[in-house]
Amino acid sequence: MVGIIVGSTVLADLLQSFEMKRHTVAVEDLRPGRVAGMLARLARRVPLVVAVFFMAVSFFAFMKLLSVADLSFAVPVTAASVALETVLARLILKEKVTALRWAGALSVACGVALLAM
Secondary structure, eight states: OHHHHHHHHHHHHHHHHHHHHHSOOOGGGGSTTTHHHHHHHHHTOHHHHHHHHHHHHHHHHHHHHHHHSOHHHHHHHHTHHHHHHHHHHHHTSOOOOOHHHHHHHHHHHHHHHHHHO
């Protein structure tokens, strides 16, 4: 269950970041008269729609995990997505990751490993 949550969260976040960097939303599009058009354009962005699907998968898998595990385990262990997303943001999205962010991702990974023991 944890693997499904982490995997779907990572995929959703990568797709969302990729798509939002390709197509920005103008502030003018957030005006009440333009929201419907903006939503229609967003719905035609396949990577964004797939990202929303994976977010839903992650959400429902997390709900299932909470039915069989304690919250004090479920929330921290699913934070493994932070470490994985940091690595993939560097490799796939070509983002610059500072030493401080690497240290943070490593700290999260160590915490997840401690929980798994």
